[in-house]
Amino acid sequence: MSSAFPSLRTRPTLPAGGVSKATSVYLRSSTTPVHSSVTSLNSLFNQTNLNSPRPPEDEDCKGLVRRSFVPCIAVHVADDTNELAREKGFADFKDMLRPYGESIQGRITIRDSQGISTTHDDYGVRFVSLTDVAGSGEKWESGASRPMNGSSEKAANGGSGVFQGGSVEEVEELVNLHMERAEELNETSLPSDGDAPAFNQSFYMLYLRRILSALPLSPHETFSHPVACVIATSSRNANPIDSLRNLYNSGSRLPLPDYLSTDYLRYYVFVHDEDRDDIKKSTQLFDQMKKHFGLHCHLLRLRSGGASVISDDDAVVVPKSQWISAAEELHGIHYDDQQPTACLPDSDAAGIQTVVREMTQVSVIPFMERCIATWNDQVASRRRGISGRFISMSKRYFSTSSSRNSTSSSSNYDALHQSYPPSSPEAQMRKLADYAFMVRDWRLAHSIYELLRTDFNNDKAWKYHAGAQEMAAISLILTGTGLTSKVRADTIAPMLDLSCYSYLSRCSATYHALRCLLVAVELLRIRGGGAADEAATWAIRARDMNAQGTIGHALITERVGACYTIREGIGSGAWGARKRKAAMWKMLAAGEWLEVAKLAQSRRCLDAALPAYRGSRFLHVHGFMEHLKQQAGYTPLLMDLQDGRRRKGGEGGGEEDSDDEEGVEIQSETLHAGLKRKSLIVGREVEREVENEAESGLNRFIDC
Template sequence: MRPPELKNWLRGIYTPVVQVIPTTDAEAICLKNGLTFAETLRPFCNLRNLNVPIRTAGEHAYRLQDFKIRILNAKNIEQHAVEVAEEQLTQIVSQAAEVATDEGWSKEKQIGELLNMRRDPTPWFTKYQSEFLNALTFSDHEAFDHPVACLLVVPSTDPDPVKTFLDLYSTHNVPTLIREGIADPQLLKHYVLLHDMQSDVTLERAEQVFIEMKSTLGAGSCQLVAINSRKEPEGDSEHVRPDLWGDLCDPAWQRAAHLSHLGIDSPEELRMGKNGAQLTEDDLVTLDSLVKDFTIKVMLPYMENRVVSLNQQVTDTRKGLKNQLKSFWGYRKEKPKSGPEGQDALAGGGHYAYNSPESQLRILADLAFLLRDYELALSHYRLLAADYKADKAWKRFAGVQEAMGLTLFMTDGARREMEICFDSAFQSYSRCASPNGVGQSPVDMGMARYSTRSMLFLSSIFRSHGMFRDATLPLMRASYQESPLRAALLLEQSAYCYLHSQPQLLRKFGFHMVLAGQRYNSCHQRWHAIRAYTTVLGVYCSKGWAYIEEHLHFALGRQVSFIGDLAGSVQYLVKLLGACSHQPAALQATYLREFLYVMQCLSEQGRPGGDMDPAAAAAAAAAGAAAVAAALPAEDLPLPEVNLERIHVHFHDHRSYASPSAVQVGEEVWSQVEAPVVPVAQAGPTWMDGNKATKEVTNTCVAGEEIGVDVELCNRLQVQIEVSQVRLLCAHEGRAEGEPISDYVEVQEEAISLKPGESSLLRLRLRPLREGVLRIQAVQWVLCSVAPGCKRFRQDPPEGARPGDRATPPHKRLVFTVVPPLPRVEAKLEGLPSVMFEGEIHRCILELSNVARPALQNIKLSTTSPGLLCGHCPQELKGAPPGCLEVGAQEEVPPESCGSLERAVVRDPYTGEIVPAAPTSVPFDSVFVFPPGTVLEGEAQLRWPVWIRSGAAGLLALNLVVYYEPQGACPGPIKYRVLRMGAQIQVNPSVRAEAQLSPCRGDLQRHLLNVHLQSLHPSQQFRVRQLSCLRSTRQELWQLAPLSSPDTLELAPGEQKPTPPGGACGVPLTPSSQSRLLFHLTKGREGAAAGASGAASSLHLEPAGSGRGGAEDADEEAAAAMVDMDHWAVVQFLRRAKAQHLADQAAKQRSNSLTRRPSIQAAGPSQEERADREQVELVLVWEVGADGSAGVASPGGERALSVAGPARMGVHFMHSNSLNAEAPLRCVLEGPSPHRCAAACWEARAPTLRLRARGL
């Protein structure tokens, strides 16, 4: 609204009131048209093109071009009760909600859309505002609405109209304002004689009465009106006149009040069809001229006169020097305080009768205002303001200030002054509204409305001047003390003011809109609240203002669900769940609960309560699920979070794993282990095979075998959530239409409960049942058994990769080629210890079981671990582990008998041929081939011995691959399969043994063997059980014998005294101790000593106190207790240990030679010479002494070891250079007797001497 329009609007509001007092009969005539008399006249109240000259107090007359009057029934000239008025206003807002719901107001608006909004966003506010102003009329502190004139209406049928006219104006019929003495009762009276053309009284008769009336009451103040002249019956097609009365009628309750006052009971019966049905065009002209004549000829002159006379009166009493002096000295005649004290006194500062000077002044000023003589009005308002201020009559003072502000606007006065006027009006009203101080409760709503009115005027004025930013402040101020609904409306208006200002303050707009939304919310105007919030979503969202977004979404979610749009509500609530991780747990729980509740309602929608037959229930459930899916696509559910990066696929193609730890071992290690057994793979496509590379790369899996996908679910909330029915969603490309997917794939469901902040890896399983291509597409779940969720896996290759690129590793690929069923082996190692001692030998059982139906053949084992040795035949499983190694514990097995293992073979890495492994070419045999006849039927088992010897202390990794092929022709791409087994064993230190040979003084053929033992384990006791000397490379066999007499070895400091041999060589080796054993070593003489077998000579060491050495007792018992050095497993392990030892030595030497400078290279024996030297290879057998009793044999000569339960035994390999190299030059004198010629002997021995000397 520009200023002229606003002025016009204000003029339309402030118009003189004309009161109507009809008789009951007169009203009945009008009611034939469904209208009261006042209503009948109302369309003609807006007078245009008048050009009437008006002359008030000024010198010059001015002309009124248009004028408007209000014609009201006397009964309705009073202020409505606050509650009634508020109810009316609330209804306007509610109706707006109903009307506008269909028009799409509550859509989320983009910022651009907001900025370019053309149409009025709040059309209902205009109506609300005028209703609001209307409700505040007829106040006692203003004179604008005091009736100026009175129309008395009497029908022509009345027997004595003159008397009736005179009686009509009685106290009973005047409005409350006059009755209470607030308004002037001396009104202008105008007498209307109403003639009903349809009555049986003729017009002539009526005119006669009229003449009589004129003569009595005066010609100027009487008028005759004839109406209802329509003759033709009702429903005539002719009258298609637009309804003139539409909005102008009184509300029903006002009309009812008026009619009941007249004694007319049922207005509904009197109402006949359309408004004004009985009125012809002529009647309308008559009515129009009635109003016009009355206004121009009667009312305006009357008002002019009134102003002039009142002005004169005021000039006499208030102007001039004398009067001014009077007021200067504070002379005031005492106030006529007739009203009750208390509230009224506070609010109004007393009661002013109409004839008090203040009221007269106010009436004068308001009349001048109505007559648009604003200058005159303003001067009187100023006068009046001072008076009221002196009286502390704040309400009246505020009213005057407000009127002054309006007058200043009308005269385009100083804007600043106008602002001050409205401001002080607002403050004064507020002071009245809050008797306990501004901003304190209780607030008198009736009074607060006036302050709101003043601010509304101010804001409208600012807006009319285009000062939108200034217009917001009054609205804001008014909103503080208003009822929530009006505050909401005001805040919304102020928000739009921000939007219209230049530059547009979008963010301010948003804030005020949200404030308005909150107020709407609190007064249950849900639709308006939703509208306010959705309008500003675009302003706030996706900017990162977390709390704001959360507030908006939660409020919207709630409100939208309250108005029944559950689907819409879910949209907002779900956004909340994804972005509330910064909030405390209680709030998150609230959000989650709200969301789940709405989802629950949604799924139960349309499901009638009570019992249902199953079919209907199923249908309802399906409908509910569909509704849920429509409201919230499962992909949009943010809880729990699925980490797509951490997907890991577990499946078996030609490879399978025996344990999870085997999976951890790298693929490189496995390919190394497998290399000897698997066929050489065909080279894959290279970059030159162009289009072949574009083919999709898939994993291969076997029908009937399980595929596992590890999916990480993460709960970002601080609330525990339950996730159930977690399953994989997949598609099978071979599936025909209509066939259920369950025929092709069997999917397992999981359930998990995620603690606050927990992320958990969940293995989801499925089992393809038929061949074809299987695609795993997504993971599905149900949150808290209400909300379904889904997360699609990334199907396309990562960015930048071409299709078919091998960039995706197999454990990330989710496409499978399913091949027909194949055999599958599962294996486990029975009796595998988790901890071993260094050098310990252990036997385990490898149990292979074919878990699938098809049979398999051609089993091979391959390993790269030197500590692992596969048994030769199942017979080795007999006996307890250490005992079975003893001499004689094993019977002979014919090599061709049941399933014995073939000779170890190794594959030539270059030719691919399988060649028998020569002990010298590889350190150990790595491949074991089962005999060709070995077939493992479906669901059969095979047990096979496996020997394990731990190496150096530390961690021993055993990697074993089982290779097998399906029996018979194999159509699929998988020709063979491998099972990968891996285990890790902790190896603890046990015993360190070093041997040293020294010459024996007494006997040249003998050597003294000094075995230095050291226990490395801090707590475990060991017992040395047996010492064996292996046959040397020159096929010489040394005989071991305990030292028969104490030798005179020098003791190194800290060493124990050498244990006496024989009796004391039984050796419990206490933890962390050192010990020394002494033996005689005699060369030669095959089979001379006990315990000598094919490969070694052994000596059983008895514990102390047994009184005998093993070597002397050649009985069977002692021999049986010996560990068989010819046992193939022991031989193999020793060979490996020796190879390891040699490799270590070579490495050491190499590193020594590298560090040593060439110039000072030792002049020691060269490499070849060293190799020449004979070496004595010794084997020490120890066992673990669990405690004293188990290890120590009784004096009765029982076997010490085999009785003790699961004894553990280790074998140590040590070697020492033979004495041949170490010995000093020595002479050997041999002869029949000492007396013989010695010289011959010397000569004879000379070459030997030379030979030996060279070895120095």
């Protein structure tokens, strides 16, 4: 698997005399409509365009969160189908479907619990292998050792590695690898991918995307539990109907985790080989499939033969998978970087897009809507009623002291395995809330999470309780209702605080605590106003949690400044803006980037922070600024002041401005000489003490 960001790939060597013929005419993306005859080289030139504009501070973080929690579809196919996919240059059939599921072409219509239909043009699904789901489970948490079946080493040795997300250490390693490449090219951002705007994306967005990619399988949430399963065979099989039955039975016998329900939708796909088999015979077999297995079937027509190359007349480039785990992308960088770009014939790409879209719109979404309606009517309505509330109160107030210290006999929670059975009302309601969240019915999801918070607290199911608190806060923000300061202080803040406390203190789940805070920060930040200030507060909480390494710590420090930057002031004087606070956190981030030798990122932070302090007369501020600029490779502060004085003098600046600048210049020059003298006489210890004094002076200036 190749890296999701092409800037890390070795740039191809072009023959002397210009661009190679292979990449001149026929390269185009398969995400464009198949009837279009317009060729595009934008994806090629975007990789080397160093002058493209940076992304705005208000990137579509809400869309990023919505695309993170989507239905998961397992894939369980016959060997002949995987062989057909390998002939086309893919690892297996799942690997060929996955890029087209991450961003479904066209609009997807979803009906909420009130019967109101809404359309979405950014919907997607995640394809995973059913055997990988069986081999995953919740075996580790961030900070623990990674199991060997999920390691990159096994995948490199030819094994079928289970690339599972949820490791903050691997995300740190990946971002650091991208930054090292960017430092070599003197870049401060990454080329945009197919699932992002036309701007380059920041390293923080890469960090956040990898935190939210490939959510680990866990009993306390069902976002990674399969909603449906693709069962496929091909026309190369002598008995395709029997093969589908065997696949159904073998999939049911897989050792799936006990907390995972097997009542998911089965979707049957019959792959026809256009170059080897007769379409009439395949059509007859497909009609038999629909009689045996129902209407959830699809006939996919693919051409056989070797893998397509970009020089073919009808070849289209397969979009790179963007929602992969950090472990899988690291493996692609270290081992598969030299593999050619994956391509498909135009007709094959159109067929895969059609099967993914039809499966999602016609089968998966209606299946989820029916499950939501059934569970809401049969399970949640009882919990909302008087009898359900009485049972909940009786379990809380009328249980004996011995039953409070141990799991109550009436509770469905298994304290030994720390999970609920899939058939229990609590597990079904959690799946109901997650299904409503994935189909973007935020109000229903929030109401169910609210009910579950009390039940999980009574059962002392702390990880379930933390997850319900997390998703209740996130779904409430996503509802779009007005979040007054009272709602944020009395409702959202306690939810986030309790969620982080349960994740960290009771469950040692640092990854989930970090994910909870980062998602809340982004959703609050884009609302602006007082919500942006609270987003900065929660970002500081995530920064001080020490759940990440030095790279993540610096990224979150820089993000605190971005939260204050989005706060707009009132009137011509911009009263109420947080310009100085934003500049302070940018300067602190610049110092942290210097500690990890990321000079380009440090200079980028200084670009945003220096204008706010350029006219300051505080000596400590100037000393701290000059130190950072020298360490990051900037021109000394004295030269900047001289340039500014010359520009103002040339523009006819007044004598008062000139005198002020000369005074600041003399103070800065004196401070610089003093710092240098102390450094030469006393050594590095005194220099470090002066730096700390300058930083404390900066903080005192901000407090003023």
